[in-house]
Amino acid sequence: MIDQAVDPSRARHAELVLQQVDALPTLSPVATRLLAVGSADDADLDEIVTLLESDPALTARILGLCRKAAHGLGDRVTTVRRAIIMLGLEAVQSSVLSVSVYDLMSGASKRRRREPAQGSAAFDREGFWKHALGVACAAELFAHRYRKLAVRPDEAFTAGLLHGVGKLALDLVLPEAYQRVVMVAQQRGCDSAPVERGVIGIDHHTAGRRIAERWGIPDELRDVMWLHAQPLSSLPADSPRELIALVTLAKALCREMHIGWSGDFGPPPPSRSVCEQAGLDAAAIDHVATHLHDSAAQRFQVLGLDARPTPQLLLQSIANANRRLGDLYAAADRRARQAKRSAGALEAIETFLADHDAARGTIETIGAIARSAARTLGPTRWSALLRRHEGEPWLAVRFGPEGRVEHAAAVPRDASSKLSAAIASGGRNVPTLPSGALDATGLRAQPSTAFRVQRGTGASQVCLLLSDETPAANDLTPSDALLATWAAALDAAARHEQAQRISEQLAEVNRSLVEARDRLAETEALVRLGEVTAGAAHEMNNPLTVISGRSQLLARRLNDDADRASAEAIARAATDLSDMITALHLLATPPTPAIQRIGLRALIDAAIDEAHRRTGVTPETEIDLGDAPAVIDADRELLVRALSEVICNALEAAPGCLIRVLAQTDPVDSRLLVRIVDQGPGMSAKAARHAFDPFFSEKPAGRQTGLGLTRARRIVEIHGGEIALQSEPDHGTTATISLPLRRTSSGEGSLAA
Amino acid sequence: MSTDNGQQTWAEKKIFTTGEAAEVCKVSQQTIIRCFDSGRLSGFRVPGSKFRRIPRDELIRFMRANNIPTDALEGARKRVLVVDDDERILELFRDIMGGDERFELRTAATGYDAGMLTESFRPHVLILDYMLPDVNGNVVCKRIREKPELEGTRIICVSGVVNQDEVAALRRAGADEFIKKPFDVAALLERVASLLGLEHTDV
Structure with a gap:
């Protein structure tokens, strides 16, 4: 139930209700004065008598009440003074209070309230007073039986009569709200207090206490009005436990006996268990029950409630009981139906969730929804219209019996916007589809059944679930919970797809980033190498020149052949070392290519010759120029160098094997592709990756420098081209050189992009 | 002879x-x-x-x-001026050409000395290290080419750096030949002789 005093606005609202309760009329001056007199011991009897007799109508009813209350003395209580003497002041006070409150409340209700429509749930005022009097009588009778509790019967009567006055007060000040309280309590089959707290903000216990304080009602009675519904065991120590126990027991008995209308619809506590809790002998219940109808009927008459004699009251009780029973059956039936539906929806959700894997895409998810719909709603074939984002065309998908996609088509643009407009105007409901919108989609023009699967009305992703068949049970619509589950799954699928797209893009960006970073690092390394080799070329070449020159001079003078060969070897080594430095320097600071028109075939021939010259091997070659241009613009010397480096590499990898040089024009971006294909042992992925690194070599250490391919790549790069190796162990290696073919007719200037 | x-x-x-x-x-x-x-x-x-x-x-x-x-x-002995900041290189040239009757050899270690010597020595051939401590080889070439009386002087640039762009720049500044360090001694002499119109003679 709703928790009070949590929300400040609720607390303010409750205070407003209480102020209205305060605005109810107060007790008559006679009653107020009489209540203020207190106990009989210090009361001025004459004053009380005078006071009461000033109101003859009141006097008559008090005497009547007193006569009924005092068994055996009835006829002798003829005056107020006599009543006080014979029954005691307290009894008279009780009577006065009962009559006053009843008059007050019924008077107020007559002024403030129109009669509710017949048959509707409403506060049954007359029935309520009958219940109150019944409880009062029962409490009085119990008080007589349980003398050991030392509760005066008249006090018990008043307590019973007034215990539920708070309900009356709330109904008076907030008639419409209270009507709802009654209705809800009746439907839920619960007591009124929790519903009062939910609907009005305060319950009748609080309202009762407020009235008691305002009217100056004695503390014991106030506590009964306030605390009577609480379990006896949890009552505060200073509360009138015995009195409350009696009222609780009386109330339980009256509800069991269906006397009057209590306004509570929860199952009443069995009177016997109330007895047990209060530590009382349950035998008294039967006795009280026997006399209750008689006693209550008499009091009804005194208060002018009802003129009917006892049997009618009994019959009415039985009718009340029947009606109540009927209500209970209806409520139970309603609940059973609801429970069945809830269970069905829950099962459908469970099945759907088990069937649907959150990691799948949107279309698969709609397939799972189609399966779920087929299971829950009957028709076996469903279709869907899906729009992921506003402005995008709709996608029409037809599913087979197993939720497999049978057909999918985009709705044409015009039809799509019509469809969007129709669906937008439909709000939460499923719209009438514009005619012709689904032509060319393979879906029926106007489905007979449609559901909207959408996460909130504002969501951009909208899915309409359609079927040509009408579900077997017409009223069988997917529960809100199932629709929400479908929508959530669809939403999750969309997010999943988006996340996947983003992560793919991210991976792509990362790849480019890594490549760019590698290239940058390589370029930086080359720049640094350039600075180093520029210095080295000068600083190291001078000593090398001395070594070389001196050994040459030495070689001339030496007559011994071996000595001379030795000196010449020194000279050659110095030259080799110098060449290596020069090569490094060139890598770092490549020359601007001197572009000229050169024949492609001549270029390749020259490169093969150069390779032959350098390796001493005559390669077996096969040249195919394909659709490549016969003449290109490039730096002849450099390109011959680059090609020969690649050919040398192929020759060294596969000595004696055929080397094919294949040229063609790349049809996509008009670049010249030259492939040098060998049939050697191929190389590892690592080797292919590092083949262009300076000094990288898979050849045994100590042989050759690994600068050839590095130089080749540098030359290709300054021509604006690219070079790459594709290789697999045992499947040979293909080096592909790709050069841009766009040329200025003058042939002047750099080719480099 | x-x-x-x-x-x-x-x-x-x-x-x-x-x-x-x-x-x-x-x-x-x-x-x-x-x-x-x-x-x-x-x-x-x-x-x-x-x-x-x-x-x-x-x-x-x-x-x-x-x-x-x-x-x-x-005219019988061709005057050769070698300019290099490295004394070891100058010594090498003295050993290569000093004993050769055809050449009269002088050496300089700086661009300044080279300028002074070209005036008085009027070399037939200037063998010039491109990287001099004070002036760039280009500048030396240009100054020589500005003087009509040195019209006949041939200039051979020698350097460890073989950057085609720089070689082209040297040629534009008036250099006749470019030889990379380290060099083949016989080839060097041959180049000098051919520049001076001398018959090839084995030393």
Whole structure:
């Protein structure tokens, strides 16, 4: 139930209700004065008598009440003074209070309230007073039986009569709200207090206490009005436990006996268990029950409630009981139906969730929804219209019996916007589809059944679930919970797809980033190498020149052949070392290519010759120029160098094997592709990756420098081209050189992009 | 070395007769005699006779004083100036070319010295290290090319750096040849000889 005093606005609202309760009329001056007199011991009897007799109508009813209350003395209580003497002041006070409150409340209700429509749930005022009097009588009778509790019967009567006055007060000040309280309590089959707290903000216990304080009602009675519904065991120590126990027991008995209308619809506590809790002998219940109808009927008459004699009251009780029973059956039936539906929806959700894997895409998810719909709603074939984002065309998908996609088509643009407009105007409901919108989609023009699967009305992703068949049970619509589950799954699928797209893009960006970073690092390394080799070329070449020159001079003078060969070897080594430095320097600071028109075939021939010259091997070659241009613009010397480096590499990898040089024009971006294909042992992925690194070599250490391919790549790069190796162990290696073919007719200037 | 080479003969002559001096200076013998007798060309007479004799140094002084080219007299040995800041390289060149009768070798270690020496030594060939401590080889080439009297001087640049762009720039500045360090000694001599129009001779 709703928790009070949590929300400040609720607390303010409750205070407003209480102020209205305060605005109810107060007790008559006679009653107020009489209540203020207190106990009989210090009361001025004459004053009380005078006071009461000033109101003859009141006097008559008090005497009547007193006569009924005092068994055996009835006829002798003829005056107020006599009543006080014979029954005691307290009894008279009780009577006065009962009559006053009843008059007050019924008077107020007559002024403030129109009669509710017949048959509707409403506060049954007359029935309520009958219940109150019944409880009062029962409490009085119990008080007589349980003398050991030392509760005066008249006090018990008043307590019973007034215990539920708070309900009356709330109904008076907030008639419409209270009507709802009654209705809800009746439907839920619960007591009124929790519903009062939910609907009005305060319950009748609080309202009762407020009235008691305002009217100056004695503390014991106030506590009964306030605390009577609480379990006896949890009552505060200073509360009138015995009195409350009696009222609780009386109330339980009256509800069991269906006397009057209590306004509570929860199952009443069995009177016997109330007895047990209060530590009382349950035998008294039967006795009280026997006399209750008689006693209550008499009091009804005194208060002018009802003129009917006892049997009618009994019959009415039985009718009340029947009606109540009927209500209970209806409520139970309603609940059973609801429970069945809830269970069905829950099962459908469970099945759907088990069937649907959150990691799948949107279309698969709609397939799972189609399966779920087929299971829950009957028709076996469903279709869907899906729009992921506003402005995008709709996608029409037809599913087979197993939720497999049978057909999918985009709705044409015009039809799509019509469809969007129709669906937008439909709000939460499923719209009438514009005619012709689904032509060319393979879906029926106007489905007979449609559901909207959408996460909130504002969501951009909208899915309409359609079927040509009408579900077997017409009223069988997917529960809100199932629709929400479908929508959530669809939403999750969309997010999943988006996340996947983003992560793919991210991976792509990362790849480019890594490549760019590698290239940058390589370029930086080359720049640094350039600075180093520029210095080295000068600083190291001078000593090398001395070594070389001196050994040459030495070689001339030496007559011994071996000595001379030795000196010449020194000279050659110095030259080799110098060449290596020069090569490094060139890598770092490549020359601007001197572009000229050169024949492609001549270029390749020259490169093969150069390779032959350098390796001493005559390669077996096969040249195919394909659709490549016969003449290109490039730096002849450099390109011959680059090609020969690649050919040398192929020759060294596969000595004696055929080397094919294949040229063609790349049809996509008009670049010249030259492939040098060998049939050697191929190389590892690592080797292919590092083949262009300076000094990288898979050849045994100590042989050759690994600068050839590095130089080749540098030359290709300054021509604006690219070079790459594709290789697999045992499947040979293909080096592909790709050069841009766009040329200025003058042939002047750099080719480099 | 062939002995019938007239130039070689003059190159070795220490004392010239008036007839020889006239031939070297490409003037008449009478003119030489007149100059000798008037004291403008110093010399001596052979003791006990009237034959006039002119020492080589005096003849050169006379020729220069009268703006007569001394090529005919001196042309036998080609003047070579090697410029390099590395003394070891200069020594190497002295060993390569110093013993060669065809060359008269001078060396310089800076661009400044090189400039001074080109003026006085008027080398036939300048072998120039491109990377000098004070001036760039380009500048040296340009200065030489600005002087008409050095028109005949051939310039060979030598450097460890072989950047095609720089080589092209050197050629534009007036260099005739480019040789990369370290070099083949025989090839170097061959290049120098061919630049000077000398016959190829094995050293």
